[in-house]
Amino acid sequence: MERKEHIISLLVKNEPDVLARIAGALGGKGYNIESLCVNATADYRVSKIILTTRGNAATLNRIEKLLNKLIDVIQVDVVNLDRFVQKELTLAKIKISDEFRAKLAVDIDSYKWKVVWLDGDYLIVEVTADKDEMDKILSHLSELGMVEYTRTGTIVIER
Amino acid sequence: MKLKGTQILFEILKQEKVDTIFGYPGGAVLDIYDELYKTDIRHVLVRHEQGAVHAADGYARASGKVGVCLVTSGPGATNTVTGVATANMDSIPLVVFTGQVATHLIGNDAFQECDITGITRPCTKHNFLVRNIDDLTETIRKAFWIARSGRPGPVLVDLPKNVMASETEFNTEPPKRRKMDVAYEPTPETYDEILEMIRQAKRPVLMIGGGIVLGGASTELTAFARKLQIPVTGTLMGLGAFPGTDPLWLGMVGMHGTYYANMSVTNTDLLIIIGARCDDRVTSKLDCFACGAKIIHVDVDESSIEKNVAVDLALVSDAKRALGHLNKMIEERHYSINPAERSDWLNQIQDWKQQEPLRYEQTDKVIKPQYVIEKLYELTKGEAIITTEVGQNQMWTAQFYHFDRPHAFISSGGLGTMGYGLPAAIGAQCALPDKLVVDIAGDGSIQMNIQEMATAVQQNLPVKVVLLNNGFLGMVRQWQELFYEKRYSQTDMTHQPDFVKLAEAYGWVGLRTDSAAEVESMLKQAIATPRPVLIDFHVDREEGVYPMVRPGAGINEMTLCPWRKCD
Numbered sequence: 001m002e003r004k005e006h007i008i009s010l011l012v013k014n015e016p017d018v019l020a021r022i023a024g025a026l027g028g029k030g031y032n033i034e035s036l037c038v039n040a041t042a043d044y045r046v047s048k049i050i051l052t053t054r055g056n057a058a059t060l061n062r063i064e065k066l067l068n069k070l071i072d073v074i075q076v077d078v079v080n081l082d083r084f085v086q087k088e089l090t091l092a093k094i095k096i097s098d099e100f101r102a103k104l105a106v107d108i109d110s111y112k113w114k115v116v117w118l119d120g121d122y123l124i125v126e127v128t129a130d131k132d133e134m135d136k137i138l139s140h141l142s143e144l145g146m147v148e149y150t151r152t153g154t155i156v157i158e159r
Numbered sequence: 160m161k162l163k164g165t166q167i168l169f170e171i172l173k174q175e176k177v178d179t180i181f182g183y184p185g186g187a188v189l190d191i192y193d194e195l196y197k198t199d200i201r202h203v204l205v206r207h208e209q210g211a212v213h214a215a216d217g218y219a220r221a222s223g224k225v226g227v228c229l230v231t232s233g234p235g236a237t238n239t240v241t242g243v244a245t246a247n248m249d250s251i252p253l254v255v256f257t258g259q260v261a262t263h264l265i266g267n268d269a270f271q272e273c274d275i276t277g278i279t280r281p282c283t284k285h286n287f288l289v290r291n292i293d294d295l296t297e298t299i300r301k302a303f304w305i306a307r308s309g310r311p312g313p314v315l316v317d318l319p320k321n322v323m324a325s326e327t328e329f330n331t332e333p334p335k336r337r338k339m340d341v342a343y344e345p346t347p348e349t350y351d352e353i354l355e356m357i358r359q360a361k362r363p364v365l366m367i368g369g370g371i372v373l374g375g376a377s378t379e380l381t382a383f384a385r386k387l388q389i390p391v392t393g394t395l396m397g398l399g400a401f402p403g404t405d406p407l408w409l410g411m412v413g414m415h416g417t418y419y420a421n422m423s424v425t426n427t428d429l430l431i432i433i434g435a436r437c438d439d440r441v442t443s444k445l446d447c448f449a450c451g452a453k454i455i456h457v458d459v460d461e462s463s464i465e466k467n468v469a470v471d472l473a474l475v476s477d478a479k480r481a482l483g484h485l486n487k488m489i490e491e492r493h494y495s496i497n498p499a500e501r502s503d504w505l506n507q508i509q510d511w512k513q514q515e516p517l518r519y520e521q522t523d524k525v526i527k528p529q530y531v532i533e534k535l536y537e538l539t540k541g542e543a544i545i546t547t548e549v550g551q552n553q554m555w556t557a558q559f560y561h562f563d564r565p566h567a568f569i570s571s572g573g574l575g576t577m578g579y580g581l582p583a584a585i586g587a588q589c590a591l592p593d594k595l596v597v598d599i600a601g602d603g604s605i606q607m608n609i610q611e612m613a614t615a616v617q618q619n620l621p622v623k624v625v626l627l628n629n630g631f632l633g634m635v636r637q638w639q640e641l642f643y644e645k646r647y648s649q650t651d652m653t654h655q656p657d658f659v660k661l662a663e664a665y666g667w668v669g670l671r672t673d674s675a676a677e678v679e680s681m682l683k684q685a686i687a688t689p690r691p692v693l694i695d696f697h698v699d700r701e702e703g704v705y706p707m708v709r710p711g712a713g714i715n716e717m718t719l720c721p722w723r724k725c726d
Contacts, residue, residue, distance in 0.1 A: 017276065017277075017280070017288075020277070020280065021280060024280050024281055025281075028281050058465075061465070062462070062466065065461050065462035066462055068461065068462075069460070069461075069462050071284075071285040071305060
């Protein structure tokens with residue numbers, strides 16, 4: 001059975017236990033949330049949630065219906081990447097070593113990563129990319145001495 | 160007008176036409192109970208909060224109205240959880256008010272504090288914690304609306320003590336009735352397609368569930384089935400939605416369904432499911448469930464469709480609208496069925512009915528539990544309101560009491576909550592004071608909420624308990640007999656109270672017999688007694704419920720009795 005990754009974009013009420021209801025509705029049925037991004041929209045009463053999950057078409061269909069049933073959920077959109085722009089942001093902390101110093105400098109320059117912090121031993125770069133690209137960049141950075149990273153998870157917006 | 164939170168609560172209850180609530184007081188709801196003291200609302204004081212929720216649930220099922228409970232914080236609230244989950248599984252509209260500690264204490268592990276909205280999130284349709292007095296009015300109104308709209312369900316409203324004691328402006332003018340949200344307007348083509356599928360079908364079957372009862376669609380269903388001569392089977396929750404005495408009725412489907420219902424569903428070429436969610440007790444092995452058939456599924460809850468059974472045509476609609484619309488189309492188009500077209504199929508079903516009717520053998524010795532139910536059915540002419548506990552008592556009732564009307568069979572279907580029947584009977588009797596209300600019980604289940612016998616006496620409710628006492632947790636024992644080589648692990652309940660003395664101690668009339676010859680006279684006596692009566696029928700200890708579909712088998716692979724299976 002194909003277990004594709006799916007991105008779901010939700011508009012929900014900006015209230016204390018809404019996230020718990022969403023996590024509970026999916027978790028209670030055994031569906032895992034693989035990434036999650038929540039923020040208030042321009043209308044502070046409404047939050048936007050972008051979550052990703054994995055499953056076949058039937059699973060996705062059930063998840064969509066379950067979310068639609070929640071009283072506090074205003075809108076559910078299954079994201080079709082043909083119509084959406086998708087990005088995520090990572091902050092990566094890299095230990096500077098003599099071995100990779102030159103290579104790092106070249107990469108930062110050519111990939112246009114933004115150095116957001118720097119001292120003698122470590123630097124932190126800000127990387128923006130789509131998910132697949134990000135996976136590649138992170139495995140590359142780990143070879144260059146990356147010690148830690150924080151990733152926002154997928155965010156999307158309709159074109 | 161400035162009102163206190165407690166006053167607002169009762170103002171809205173009045174506007175919602177709530178005349179009865181079920182509850183139990185405590186520290187966090189003292190202010191609410193003080194306000195209750197000044198109103199003329201009927202409060203049924205239960206003996207355990209679980210009983211309050213089941214009673215409100217029985218009240219809702221019998222009356223079709225929203226059931227209302229009021230309990231205190233902490234343990235009062237947690238004691239409601241089983242009742243709330245029961246109502247949630249069976250889509251019963253309830254509003255449960257729980258007390259909560261003052262807002263500044265929430266999160267401090269205060270005395271009798273618990274996060275009841277957190278606990279009940281997965282087993283309510285929705286819940287609220289009212290943190291601000293200004294939100295109270297809107298929240299309570301919303302709670303009622305959510306409970307009864309769409310697919311109904313329980314809504315819990317948590318009321319902190321200080322919020323209820325504070326004042327705010329209250330607009331006495333009730334808001335205009337909210338329009339029910341209709342998320343989907345089925346296209347006319349959908350209905351055309353349904354009628355076309357029926358026209359092409361040779362062996363159609365209707366399978367109906369609780370959605371017909373909850374949606375008030377029995378009249379429409381009955382007209383539809385009779386007009387198109389489609390035989391009807393039902394899930395446990397659907398019993399009574401179609402007349403149990405109609406020749407088109409097949410009885411219950413599923414694990415303990417009739418032979419002919421299960422054979423019909425297996426052999427149908429068009430299964431029309433309305434208001435049922437097709438759980439495992441109904442479908443058993445999914446690969447064998449109506450596998451050669453086209454399937455139409457009508458449900459108000461989109462998430463019930465294609466959850467378990469793949470369908471050819473889905474219609475998201477409440478049953479009354481959908482069936483009403485179909486009936487109108489049938490009338491306008493003079494659509495009718497040539498009786499000859501159905502005769503092969505109806506004859507086949509008639510053969511199945513004759514081959515394998517529901518059966519048991521009553522000798523002159525020990526009482527058979529089915530016999531008690533059949534006698535009760537005869538004596539009440541099928542007109543009693545019947546609640547059940549859970550297990551064998553429930554399945555025999557479903558098989559041998561032929562419900563002709565909706566709202567007459569009141570049973571915990573989805574959750575299967577033992578201890579449901581007595582408090583539910585109390586609630587049903589509150590809703591229908593002039594009806595005969597009987598709880599058909601087992602000796603295991605009845606002991607789970609037996610304290611509510613006191614409630615019945617205090618409220619002058621002449622409910623009857625027909626106790627089918629076999630000294631076993633009978634259904635579990637039956638599984639142990641069939642699947643665990645008769646190792647009756649912890650199912651022997653022979654150590655039990657003297658139920659007659661217990662009934663008398665509570666102020667009930669207690670009767671007992673182990674003689675088949677006395678069954679009828681004792682039932683008559685109970686029915687004629689205008690007080691609560693418990694009859695302790697000592698029945699055959701190892702009688703089983705048959706037919707039975709073994710878990711994992713197809714519903715056509717029934718065990719018809721312990722020594723005989725289907726071919």
